[in-house]
Amino acid sequence: MLDCGEGVQSQMQKMGLSMMNIGHIFISHNHGDHVFGLPGLIGTMDLLGRTAELHIHGPQQVGELLQFLLRTYYADIQYKVLFYPVDTRKHDLIYEDRSITVYSIPLEHRLPTSGYLFREKPRLPHIKRELMDAYGIPVSQINNIKAGASWTTEDGTVIPHERLTFPAAPPRSFAYCSDTVYLPELKEIVKGVDLLYHEATYLHERALRAEQTRHSTALQAATVARDAEVKQLCIGHFSASIKSEDALLQEARSIFPNTILANEGLVISI
């Protein structure tokens, strides 16, 4: 889960998502609209009988909120909430498992803020079942072949690894940047990602207001997307003063055509 605003539970329920599937929560910064769903979520997970650890990553201030909540409301919950402070000035590897790596992205907002970059690890190639059978290759050899081994038949013929497998889909990547003032240097970090979420609080006619409040305009979000040559841009975090979200979309598309609006309930396949 990325950020956790108030009402997240009812929203997940509406979308048929189970909160028990959440292992890690990555929080960008300690503003209410990004964290006020945590108090209730932690309690409901306990009511639902959670025993698995919950891992929460975010700037140090988020840790203070968690400390307060755990001390005041959740001294007796039946699972562990673990907090991992993120250094918001660094682009660092902050999490890794066998399928994914997560990096922090230094952002600049009114208080310490971090974006997150998710990179899927390259997956092993798929085996061609019919050739396994044809060459009589035993099942015990599958992992070796996936890992790069060739196969030598009884008559000494070498069947190269490439012929026995076909490559897995290329690893996917997603970058989440909210909230932040326009940072041209972001393009280096989010270079070529499949999907970039970038906040676009204002239209560019309010660029000064964006600068003052440490937010971005739709045009600026699209500029990052274009300069980073990402595949798709999703913009969100619109100011309540925005009358027409379509105007934001048009502004962004004038710079980076493959842009969509982060509407409530949107599901994006990468």
Add this chain to the structure above:
Amino acid sequence: MLDCGEGVQSQMQKMGLSMMNIGHIFISHNHGDHVFGLPGLIGTMDLLGRTAELHIHGPQQVGELLQFLLRTYYADIQYKVLFYPVDTRKHDLIYEDRSITVYSIPLEHRLPTSGYLFREKPRLPHIKRELMDAYGIPVSQINNIKAGASWTTEDGTVIPHERLTFPAAPPRSFAYCSDTVYLPELKEIVKGVDLLYHEATYLHERALRAEQTRHSTALQAATVARDAEVKQLCIGHFSASIKSEDALLQEARSIFPNTILANEGLVISI
């Protein structure tokens, strides 16, 4: 506002209620399902430009939450949040203005908890406009007559106060009791109120569970209503384990027929 759970803002929006009309919030106790709407509500009121003071009443623990929020998130808001600790062991007058009095109701739950009793003050009688005209009574005398004065005509005839006015509707009363174990002595405090809200977390077949968790059953809520001779009972705060709320309603009605369920969005006229 009575208690303030997560998602209160979107619920109010759905019902077309303005959060700017809220002057006082009365919190029963510091459990998440009763207070986790406060963090976001306080911030949104500021975003909407509130300058009027916001008065929050509740057990001392709620004050600690407010302190944390004001220090951590709202050091710069443009209005004052004032907290009034409620002594949860006493039935006390805790607020009064020209139209209403509010009393605390000592409840018993897993942590200090208070209910609230709202009593409208008796209103002045209404003036009979047509008699004012008929007797030539000047407008300047209206308040005197409402307050009990008679009127003497030029020929010395005394027109009694009672003839010049008709009585205002009787003052209304509402008692809010959540969360609490069954307390027979509540009947003294909520005696004869127009509307009693009483929690009914369980069916009476789970009376032991109710006792252990310091909650009430529908039958117990209805017993309080019957013994206090209230006019109407509204039950709510149903356990997530309840399959049919109708069973709760039938159980309560077997003791106190004029019972309704506190469904989401319910509006009750008193």
